[in-house]
Amino acid sequence: MPAMPASKIESSAPDPTGFASDVALYAKRRKIYQREAHGKFQQLRTVTLFVLAGFFLAVPWFNWHGRQAVWFDLPQRKFHLVVLTFWPQDFIYLSWLLIIAAMSLLFFTTLAGRLWCGYACPQTVWTKFYMWIEWLTEGDRNARIRLDRGPWTRDKLVRGAAKHFLWLVLAFAVGISFVGYFDPLRSLLSRLATLQLTVTEMIAVAVASLALYFDAGFMREQICLYACPYARFQGAMFDTSTLTIFYDRERGEPRGHRNRKDAGKGLGDCVDCHVCVDVCPTGIDIRNGTQYQCIGCAACIDACDEVMDKVGSSRGLVRYATEESLAGKEVRILRPRLIAYGSVLTIMIVAFTYGLSQRIPLRLDILRDRARVFRVTSEGLIENVYTLKIMNMDEQDHSYRIGLADGHELRLVAPATVFVQAGQIAAVPVRLQAEPDEHEHERRARQVTFTVQADDQARLAVRGESRFLMPAGGST
């Protein structure tokens, strides 16, 4: 194995402060030359990464009823998700979605550690694509190390230029797709082709693209190590039954190279080939145990299995295991904690889906005229004035009928029907009238409930509460 010992890479980093006798408190990034790992987990990862990246890039291309299917229209504050259009008033759904996401993070972390980090996080997805480009243009790990250490040659220049070019192309594709979620992608691209982008659009595309370029090209694992909060609190979600990537110390130690004479007598199964470290995208040694730096990508499992096959040992020296199973206990996947998380998650998803399916794309806000508590009409009736704001959050125009749910003694004066175009708000002044009541001194204020009902769909009905005020004893 022509593997480079870890210590050599570390010592190659010069002390940035120049104070050799002191310990520098600002550490230069140790560049990680990741070696490609091959195996079933990496195949699975490749599938999920391509599906997720493809999904992200493809979604803004789809249209639905004359508009982009998924479109977060910030200026209009309308958030289109295919058949659903959310208004800022629907913020509660986003809150619940985020709570469900948090709960599923708890569930999956308890089940199998950092599945999200290793298989689904955008940081992982795009970094991996960048690594593939690196591998394509500059070669494998050893070739890249040689290239970096070697002098500037034409080959190095061409390969480097090709890498950065491809990085930028991918960054641009992702950047403009990202902007396309907020600013319809097709029109964005056609205006890009004819150089008619606004300054804001150009800045947005440039910022999104360059952010990815620097992040996936240069920052990579630094985000996971220093910026991501999840890495730091995952430990609180693990328990002894959590499936995590473990090095089987019992089996592996004492580690050591095999030589022909004693054929590894007295040594464990670990041949100390260092491959598990070379394939690690965050540059750690899994043999030191579970660490916060481990993003659970399983590259070390695949790499170690390959080596074990070659040296003729059984696979699984590094594997998904639980702390209990390593201690010789039975593997216990279903346990109260996981069942509790799972049930709560299921209930929340069912409730959320039900709530979403019952969502009525109609809202009613009632503003009672406040400058005047009440007025007396020429017929002597007590009258209150309200402005009903009818928000048609549907994709179709509707005519609405205004009514009173419980104002039995009250008379409603309102237009017969109110026509509101799709996505528009109508402000309708309406009046409630009551006979002055000489006897009921106590009831100077009463609750009233307005109803708004679409003419064409019984489902589109909402209620709104307000108050009706009248003078004490009905006197004017």
Place this chain on the structure above:
Amino acid sequence: MTSGWSIYVIVLVVANIVGAAWLLFWVRSTSGGASGKPQSLGHDFDGIQELNSPLPLWWVYLFLGTIAFAVGYLIFYPGLGSFAGVLGWSSVKEHDQDVAEAQAHYGPIFAAYAAKPISELTKDDAALHIGQRLFANNCAPCHGSDARGGLGFPDLTDNDWKWGGEPETVEKTILDGRKAMMPAFAPALGGPQGVESVIAYVMTLSGRKADAQLAEAGKPKFMQICAACHGPEGKGNPVVGAPNLTDNIWLYGGSHDAIAEGLAKGRFGQMPAHRDVLGAEKVHLVASYVYSLSHGSSN
């Protein structure tokens, strides 16, 4: 800002930036760490030690970047005491610029409406919609969001106009405001008895029931004093804003007591001028909306 405060601010800002840079430089290394491993800071919690771990260098560069940003900001924008910055930016200028942009965008829309007569705008749904919005924001607090007014504030939907109901007159009322004055007439009417008789007469003008004898006694007093403004038939006079007393529409209430109060203490109504508040072009749209309330099909 006085120069004393200006110097105080400058000293504080500069000292903070220099202090931050110095701190960054000062803590770049720690001595005595021969092992090359991060030292413990001496804090030990259940066997977990707090280490003096190195900060990533790129993070330090971000810090330096913020210092560079601060210096640049202070050069280009106001921040150093009373120094205005080389760009000369100010929030007032930015506001003026935004207003000018809005004017450039919305100005032509309002100008186009302003060029059309009110009689035409009352048939234009888009214009009435804008007018309704303006009415809701500026007029509704007194006249009600349904424009039906209330005690002391005229109903704008009944086609009963104190100052005249021609479109131009309505527009002028909104632009320049109106001041109505009904003087206190109780002494001139000959005390309580005279007031009662005039009330009786005024009520008969709208066809309401009143003591016929009393009303007969009030008629000459009305002709002598009230007719000067309200006219001999009580039909009112839009030139001085005297209401029509024959239509049973009562701005301050139609009860006996309300009329008595008006006669005894007078009434002083005021419609504020909106020329400077809304501008003539928007008033034109509001006037169209108001006019449409009694001349259109809307509500």
